[in-house]
Amino acid sequence: MAVSDNFNRADNASVGANWSGLNSATAKVAGNRARGNATSYDYQWIVWTANTWNATQTSECEVGNSVNPSNAFDEGPIVRAAAGPDGYYAMLHSSSLRRIYRRDDGAFTVLQNMDGTVASGDTIKLEITGSTLKYFRNGAQVGSDQVDSTYSSGSAGFCVSSATGTGYEDYIDNWVGTGEVVAGKARPLFRSSVRFFRRSF
Amino acid sequence: MRVSRRHVFGVLLALVLVPAAAVAQETSLGFYLVPKVGTGTALDPFRPKYIGDLAGVQWSAMDLGIEPTFIVGANLSAAQHTSVSGQSDVFAFPANIDGAVGGNPTLNRVRNGLEQRNIPGADIASTWTWRQVIGRVGDTCLILQRLNGQHQTRLFPPGVSLDSQPSQSVFEQLVSVGQSFGLTTSPLSIGLTVRENLLRLSDQLPGFTLGGEVF
Numbered sequence: 001m002a003v004s005d006n007f008n009r010a011d012n013a014s015v016g017a018n019w020s021g022l023n024s025a026t027a028k029v030a031g032n033r034a035r036g037n038a039t040s041y042d043y044q045w046i047v048w049t050a051n052t053w054n055a056t057q058t059s060e061c062e063v064g065n066s067v068n069p070s071n072a073f074d075e076g077p078i079v080r081a082a083a084g085p086d087g088y089y090a091m092l093h094s095s096s097l098r099r100i101y102r103r104d105d106g107a108f109t110v111l112q113n114m115d116g117t118v119a120s121g122d123t124i125k126l127e128i129t130g131s132t133l134k135y136f137r138n139g140a141q142v143g144s145d146q147v148d149s150t151y152s153s154g155s156a157g158f159c160v161s162s163a164t165g166t167g168y169e170d171y172i173d174n175w176v177g178t179g180e181v182v183a184g185k186a187r188p189l190f191r192s193s194v195r196f197f198r199r200s201f
Numbered sequence: 202m203r204v205s206r207r208h209v210f211g212v213l214l215a216l217v218l219v220p221a222a223a224v225a226q227e228t229s230l231g232f233y234l235v236p237k238v239g240t241g242t243a244l245d246p247f248r249p250k251y252i253g254d255l256a257g258v259q260w261s262a263m264d265l266g267i268e269p270t271f272i273v274g275a276n277l278s279a280a281q282h283t284s285v286s287g288q289s290d291v292f293a294f295p296a297n298i299d300g301a302v303g304g305n306p307t308l309n310r311v312r313n314g315l316e317q318r319n320i321p322g323a324d325i326a327s328t329w330t331w332r333q334v335i336g337r338v339g340d341t342c343l344i345l346q347r348l349n350g351q352h353q354t355r356l357f358p359p360g361v362s363l364d365s366q367p368s369q370s371v372f373e374q375l376v377s378v379g380q381s382f383g384l385t386t387s388p389l390s391i392g393l394t395v396r397e398n399l400l401r402l403s404d405q406l407p408g409f410t411l412g413g414e415v416f
Contacts, residue, residue: 043243074243074316086350104349107241110248112261131343131409144261144274144413150350152381 003048004176015156018050022085027160033171036075045078045103046087047157049166049176057155057179058127059156060136061172063092064120075170076176077126079133080154085153090126090135092118099136100126100146113147114143125175156180223289228258230412232335234292234318237269248324249273251285251377261412266345267355270318274340274412298331298414301322319357320397321403336416347378356395363396375402382406 005018012029016036021027022045025038025088059077074091081087085106089101098195100112111133118124118137125136131149135142156177220405221228248254249262260275277285288295292314302308303363304327315322320341325334352374357363362385367375372391379402381385388401409416 095267101246104241105353107245109239109241109264110246110253110262113253113259115257141260145410146261147263147339147343147409147411148346149382150346151267152347152350174364 001179001180001182002176002178003051004174005034005048006032006168006174013037015046016047019046020049021046023079027158031113033169034158034160034171034175035171043074043159043161045081045089045157047078047081048153048180051180051182053080053153054154054179054181056129056152057156057177058125059158059175059177060123060125061158061175062121062170063118063170064122070103073158075172076124077129077150077175078157078159079126079201080122080151081157082151082154088126088128088133088148088149089125091159092124098135098137098142099102100133100143102148102150104150111148112143113144116142142161220378226277226278226280229282230274230276230297230414230415231282231286231296231332232298232412234275234293234314234338235271235273235285235288236290237264237271246390249275251288252277253267255281256336259416263339263342263409264346265318265320265342266349267353267359268319268345270320272335272342272411274414276412294331294335298335300331301327302329302331302394303327316363321363321400323396324400327411332414332416336408337403337410338404339409339411339416341399343382343400343406343409344375344402347373347381350376351381356399361395363399364394365390366393367395367398372398378402379405 007029009029015027015029015034025036025044026140027044027151038044038051047070057079059079061077063075076090076092078087079090085103087103091099091101098114098116099110102111104108123138127134131147133146158172158175162174210339213395223387237247238250239245248295252260252273252275256397259274262271262273265272285291298308302311308327312325320338348356376386376389384402389398
């Protein structure tokens with residue numbers, strides 16, 4: 001299962017009821033993308049709260065900058081995020097710096113620094129299983145498995161850093177999260193197969 | 202003077218290859234214990250001293266919870282390795298991590314290197330491989346990271362060492378850390394030192410990867 005948001009809706013000061021901000025500022029919808037909504041430059045962590053989350057989860061989104069496509073990518077997917085903000089963050093500090101960060105009560109710690117670049121329109125995914133984080137760019141793992149045990153639970157979401165009117169027009173788009181807890185009774189994926197087996201045995 | 206096509210080709214090849222060789226420096230994966238630097242802001246994040254400020258270097262690190270130490274696996278050039286390993290506050294592991302630690306003075310150096318950073322090291326034997334030593338460091342990191350995540354507290358505030366006896370609250374925190382990993386916590390005891398309690402937890406952990414190496 002997965003939850004997703006393509007932000008294809010009218011411009012709004014909020015990204016909607018499925019999301020909650022972990023900082024004082026939140027994110028907005030503008031131009032069918034999610035962007036920062038702070039009055040000053042900040043790292044705004046937004047988590048999907050329409051579901052609760054399992055410990056194993058992924059967060060994936062398209063990243064970019066609509067003003068300067070080669071610069072200032074300070075946004076990306078987050079996992080096991082909670083108030084503080086606490087959690088893990090695939091941060092694109094600039095077009096040539098790809099890192100996995102941990103945040104502890106808002107403080108940043110770099111866990112891994114990777115070679116390579118990121119371009120506007122790239123899809124970045126952060127995955128966590130047990131204590132192991134994996135960073136993917138356009139479907140391929142970058143760097144090595146990163147182990148950190150600090151946080152064992154939390155929500156998936158994204159970070160945006162742009163501030164209204166500053167020219168830092170970072171955005172994320174087409175967000176997908178997996179690992180959400182689905183309410184209600186689980187349904188078999190292949191009902192016809194189940195019926196066949198029930199009839200046969 | 203007659204210049205053959207072969208000479209021209211050779212000169213052109215050299216012009217292409219020499220700069221390429223100068224740019225593409227050979228790197229190799231090494232492991233280092235380094236201090237934690239930074240203030241925790243986005244522009245000055247906590248990061249491994251020296252290595253965290255090298256441009257274009259691929260590295261992966263585990264911190265010792267809130268304690269000011271990182272274990273780092275980094276792909277460094279020979280010159281970078283020499284520079285980093287020459288720092289007095291860095292412990293650099295040998296390139297062959299599957300070799301044995303051996304006797305003194307190396308044995309005492311690694312024991313002291315760990316103990317000074319509040320990582321149990323006094324029991325390391327000459328027959329241990331360096332991979333086992335790094336495994337000890339990483340397992341201790343995992344315990345102290347979870348302690349930070351659960352309780353936002355230092356295990357070693359001023360006045361507390363590996364050989365201190367844990368307070369009731371610290372003991373309870375270590376038990377809850379063990380439970381969160383699904384470890385057996387019955388061997389823990391408030392009558393034991395912090396060192397012994399730590400080892401009874403970390404020795405149960407299944408291992409980890411760092412820099413692509415399995416420990």
